[in-house]
Amino acid sequence: METTRRSDPAPHQGPPPEFSRSAVEEINRLKLRYPTNRAVILPALHIAQREFGWISDEVMALVADVVGVPPMDVFRCVGFYTMYHRRPPGKYDVQVCTNISCCLGGARKVLRKVEEKLGIKSGGKTTDGMFSLQEVECLASCGTAPVVRVNDDFIEDLTPDGIEELLEDLANGGELREKQGIHLRGQGAEPVVSKDLMSEGIRGLEGYRKLGGYQQAERAIKTMQPPDVIELVKKSGLRGRGGAGFPAGMKWGFIPKESAKPKYLCVNADEGEPGTFKDREILERTPHRMLEGIVICCWAVGIHTAYIYIRGEFAKGAVSVQKALDEAYRANLLGRNILGTGFNLEVTLHQGAGAYICGEETGLIESLEGKPGQPRIKPPFPAIVGAFGGPTVVNNVETLAFLPAILEKGPEWFVGLGSPKNSGTRIFCVSGHVARPGLYELGMGVPLRTLIYEHCGGMKNANKFKACFPGGSSSPVLTEADLDVRMDFDSLAAAGSMAGSGGVIVVDESACMVCVAERVAGFYHHESCGQCTPCREGTGWLEKILHRFEERTAHKEDLELLVNAAEGMMGRTICVLADAAAMPVLSIVKKFRKEFEEHLSPGKCEGWGD
């Protein structure tokens, strides 16, 4: 329930904090990468946390001073983003994901084990200062759930025994090492973005080039006119893989050709939708494919500055992307006068700091500008007024990663890979109760039944299928009756749900839908940016009502209240997070009403089936 993950700040002790010389230099260098000083707040806070371990009031004031902004601007960011520690964390900061997929995989048991082992609750710290514990939201490892993040490292496919061993090892001075499970599990006849992911050694520039990498970007700049590239992408029917499925070529077409202010590309690498873990894989393992897509997009739209907004938790992804950027700059695939063509493009990696809402495109832009990621009122849309006031394209990592292949093989080929109006393949992120959860790159429109029973090896333990979120936790759930739905944007919309980010969370009969709904509401409650009234107050209310169902203290009238409280939030807010909270809850109440009614009387439910 109400997990207050932010505690009161600890008082600063000792002499006033001072940045090291190199930190100040780093911050000053960063200022050259952005049009405003304010945009440096988040990176500077990351540097401060690296230097001081946590962010005291004094450190906030110091950051404000060095960046050159009012202290309140820094304070607002520290308060908004969950990754800035307001008190010293333990030597090992243990972050247990308790979002849906992880809970379906047994995260509650893992959490209980950690609590028992360390003798602390979420938000606490062991007296020896070795461990601190936090419950966190989806870490984009849902296919290898449950997952725990210790400091910056992911420990995946955990079991209660596994976590016990790990904690003991760390306590005894063992070394912390990231342990990833297998992410990519399957491909269709013609994989596109995940093509190079099955083989090893493709991460570097050399490996990517061997596969023909950057040839399409070079060809585009040297031989194609920008409008022709846009035309080609329009023809390919490529739709955004970030959530809304908006046609990429059409979006680029909205950008004014002439603009007094610089135009920008913001790459949405904030992957936070529960159940989604594909972008992380691209970022970590094939960043050059995305970079080539960035070059193509920027050439087509006439953009000379791009920012890759990467989720703060993706430490490894950030290292991998930065390495790729360095390689590409060295090879003159980025920077000034790319490959002698006269085309300039600066690409900067920008790390977020823990806020799901920064995946929403205008929240992302606000965050990039150094503010809390509170979505903007639209219109104006980013294509007209976006980052730093300039026309801005926001595209998802996966969307961009499709571009080199589309240029190489042509739009018709791409159209042929999918279903009508839903071109190409996409990476489905399947998690929860299937036999082989993971990433599957398949043609759009693959039936849900095929996805689960053929590609994923059926249900885990051959249990009975109960429900499925087809496009992340924001999508209304499907039931057995919907198993033959085609997994593309239009078919899922017709089925009353949505394809969203491709996060397919499968729930079997062992799990209780009231618990699932409560966790959905809890997530959006935790992530609401707090700007608009219905979402700020409503998400918490939903969670509280659902919690009473879970605890079996709800009354008969509460069912109607729940529906009312959810419906009242919809369509009345600045962004659609409020709808994203209400829709799945409403769908669960509608389709599993019986379970809610059962919770009105004493008894015990299946919980998370663990």
Added chain:
Amino acid sequence: MPKLTVDGRPVEVEAGQTVMNAAEKLGIEIPRFCYHSKLPVAGNCRMCLVEVEKMPKLTTSCTTPATEGMVVLTKSPKVKEGQKAVLEYLLINHPLDCPVCDKAGECDLQDQYFAFSSTPSRMIDQKVHKPKRIELGPTIKLDQERCVLCTRCVRFLEVYAHDHSLGTVNRGDRAILTVFPGRPLDNIYSLNTVDLCPVGALTSKDFRFKKRVWFLKNADSVCTFCSNQCSTVVQHDEGTIYRILPRENEKVNGPWMCDTGRLEYRFINAEERVKCPMVRRDEGQERTTWREAMEAVGAAFKAAGSRAAGLASPRMTNESLFAFAKLFVETLGSKLAGFVKADAGLVEGAPADDFLIKADKNPNTRGAEEIFAAWGVEVDGARSVLEAAEGGKLAALLVMDQALLERVPNRERWLKALAKVKFVAVASLAENELTRLAHVVLPLASWAEEEGTYTRFDGLVQRSWRAVPPRGEAKDALGLLSQVAVAAGKQALPLVAEAVFKALVAKVRCFGSLTYAAIGKQGAKAGSGAATHKVEIVNLAKDKGAGGAEARTW
């Protein structure tokens, strides 16, 4: 210029205006918390929902541009249902401390709750609790539970006062309004945020728990603490002033004023006021009656003849300054009169800025100059008075306002010179160095206790109504000056401000043909009435992000 209809009524607005603006133009009230006509749009409260034909969902009127042919409904059942839902969300975590809340009676949330038929709360869960009674700074207390996070206060401070002290911190229902740790809100315009706050989250420390607002009576007034002359309302009950609020006046101050202007009323209520006349005897000053005091004044001024002089203050009303000049020039036949301006550098309080506060801390310098000139009093009259006093040539002096010499650079010289004058009468509100050397001290009414007009630096003439009766035996300046005339054996002067103003208009050319009726509540210029106070409003809904470094989120 798009034309649209709102609730069936046609209206035309300028391009770039919103549906809210269009409704306001028709006088149609749409409930709102975050919208304020003088602030950039934030669009966060979601209360101002309206129905627009062909739009599938309700939309917030404060953020929706008005476009040609739009058909807007502000009171349809769908709109009411939407607004009711938003209101319910606003209330679920609201503490509802109305019985002990200073805002009760003038709270938008309370009013809306009432308007929506006050259905009982369906919220049976534990509310979100947040800190209360927070010292935000020297002037304000904050109750974070009552705050509806509309950010009006934040926007006001940032846009008008260039102050980034306030901000919203944290996410979701944990969000709070706050200051940076250890850096209080200390701004000369801070109390405007209390007016702006739609709920009782921000309360003025000066006013907290002093009075329930429904007991307060209003008098329209003018601030006399600098030459900006902000239009104000003096709120009072049973002769005591409780607070001063800005009164909206586009030509002067918009809906704002500074904290000095709000809080300086306190001396009016003060116990230390001079409440009855005093005369100097051998043993110092003694209380006396008006009759006895005026006998002394009369004797002195009769004896003085043309060696009588007077010092006025540019804090006085036009009418009092007129009566003063008339008394000396016409009645007493003395040309030794002048007014003493407080020197900007010596007045405590904020220096001039680009918002309201002006360097000249005398509200009526312009009026004094013009009226004295019309009476043929030399511009540098005060200097002649000073020199005459120094030369021992003055037999009787009347000083209007004991504070006159407190804020002049040559104060010592003045005091030394006045000590040489045979008889000094000081009309005063409080005791000080000057009253101590006076032979007679006459209790004077404050600006809130008298009626009259003031001329702003730009020529705008504003009226101020009497809020409370003069303290004790104090007399307003007109009454006091008339008494002096009578005591000196001359004809009484007119006592009614409006009558004095008529005479003033007849004599002082630059007042044109103004009348009290023409001046009204908003003031008028003898010539044209061009606006002088204009603040640019950036429409953030439109401009958000557009300004690069300057664009801010609310």
